[in-house]
Amino acid sequence: MRGSGILLHISSLPGPHGIGTFGKEAYDFVDFLEKAKQKYWQILPLAPTSYGDSPYQTLSAFAGNPYFIDFETLKAEGLLEEGDLQGLPRRNAGKVDYGLQFRFRFGVLKKAYLRFREDGPFRKFSETHSWWLDDYALFMALKAKHGHVSWEFWPDAYKFREQKAMGEFRKRAADEIGFWKFIQYKFFQQWEKLKKYANGKGIKIIGDIPIYVAYDSADVWCQPGYWQLDDALVPKAVAGVPPDAFTPDGQLWGNPLYDYGAMEKDGFSWWLKRIKFSFLLYDILRIDHFRGFESYYAVPYGEKTARNGTWVKGPGIKLFSKIKEKLGDLAIIAEDLGYLTPEVRSLLRESGFPGMKIFQFGFNPDYESEYAPHNYTKNSVVYPGTHDSSTLRGWVKSRTRREYRYYREYLGFKRKKDAVWSGIAECFKSVCDTCIIQMQDYLELDDSARFNIPSTLGGNWIWRVKSKQLTEKLAKKIARLVKIYYR
DSSP: OOEEEEEOOGGGSOOSTTSOOSSHHHHHHHHHHHHTTOSEEEOOOOSOBOTTOOTTSBSOSSOOOGGGSOHHHHHHTTSOOGGGGTTSOSSOOSBOOHHHHHHHHHHHHHHHHHHOOOOHHHHHHHHHTHHHHHHHHHHHHHHHHTTTOOGGGSOHHHHTTOHHHHHHHHHHTHHHHHHHHHHHHHHHHHHHHHHHHHHHTTOEEEEEEOSSOOSSSHHHHHOGGGBOBOTTSOBSEEEEEOOOSSOTTOEEEEEEOBOHHHHHHTTTHHHHHHHHHHHHHOSEEEETTGGGGTEEEEEETTOSSSTTOEEEEOOTHHHHHHHHHHHOSOOEEEOOOSSOOHHHHHHHHHHTOOEEEEGGGGOOTTSOOTTSGGGOOSSEEEESOOTTSOOHHHHHHTSOHHHHHHHHHHHTOOSGGGHHHHHHHHHHHSSOSEEEEEHHHHTTOOGGGOOOOTTOOSSOSOBOOOGGGSOHHHHHHHHHHHHHTTO
16 A cells, blocks of 8 residues: 655753653644655664664663654653753753763653652552563663663673572562562553554554664673674674765674574564554554665674675575564564675565665666666665765755756756755655655754764764754645655
């Protein structure tokens, strides 16, 4: 079935206190999507971020980001007072200041926790989620005790999870552990309410999971046997991608690599839990770096660049066959970008998942690209660009005169001011079942609104939309495209 949606991460929503949350503005955006006749709201991973603020480098594969908890909702519940919000912006800050959020937000949440009285719903939540929540809360309490440094720098008793040390710490830090459970309780309570509201408007949530988890995560600390670590729990090799035309040194992500042999021995139970859990949060799931399941790029630990890595065979279709066997047919989108081999294409076909078509990649006057709109396939999702690429306006501005002329002739527009919306319309009219447009592209913003530049640290993930930009006029303009192209 043909449909369209908008990509806008929670952090990019408007609202007070310095970052987008699950508050009123999120519900207003759902209303905007409904007016624009959209079927999907796509977001990035919801997990708690760590160093670098990337939603693809997270402290847990299961926990939610405390930054998204809405304080106005907590005030309405009697858990916060206006005076508790000192230090955080009152008005809609233009960009996210993650340092400010880290310094002040947890203190505010601690005040809410001190007013909270444990009740039946909280106990039920803690019991239902205990399989990941207990270890995550313990992990975060230990991080707080050790100044939030990575667990690799903790004393050996904690680093290696010695039973006696763990038991003593649980008793000593029971209140701190309870605080981290409370945060997750409020996160999931608010998210489930927002998702229910969106679903009630006929809008499905497209979520996103990174293929890898961070080394400094509760997952690796709790179950090191699932990763390629030595006896000292140091990674043997780390993840990345090789050099290409855009990054001569490649991309050194630094994530520990899975020990797929160990995972296969227990029936890929960790992956089954992760996928099943993700469908409690989302209606449709985008899996990042899908090609890494066919073969993954392994860089020896300690390398400064990704130049000296090697490709290693991944689990391939065995993993997805097990997921289908245990969980049934699931609505999954494969992020099949990057260095694609015949084997990767075969895995995508065998899985049956729709892949991604990136409109920006399709316009080189010197050769025919598989990303040119005339080469799209029905079982695909088309994007003008992703969170990792230029905005459509930024991309158009960066074209050479020859490239721009080819783009204009292909689309058939005359005026330069029509370059962005002509591209959006081309995505809408494509044969692809699904069309997802970044909010920045609907607003015709240049690369000052770009969300992320891969392989760079700082200045990423900070863009936010303003309430006044989400106008009735824009919603009607988008809805018009839905009508014309039967989406």
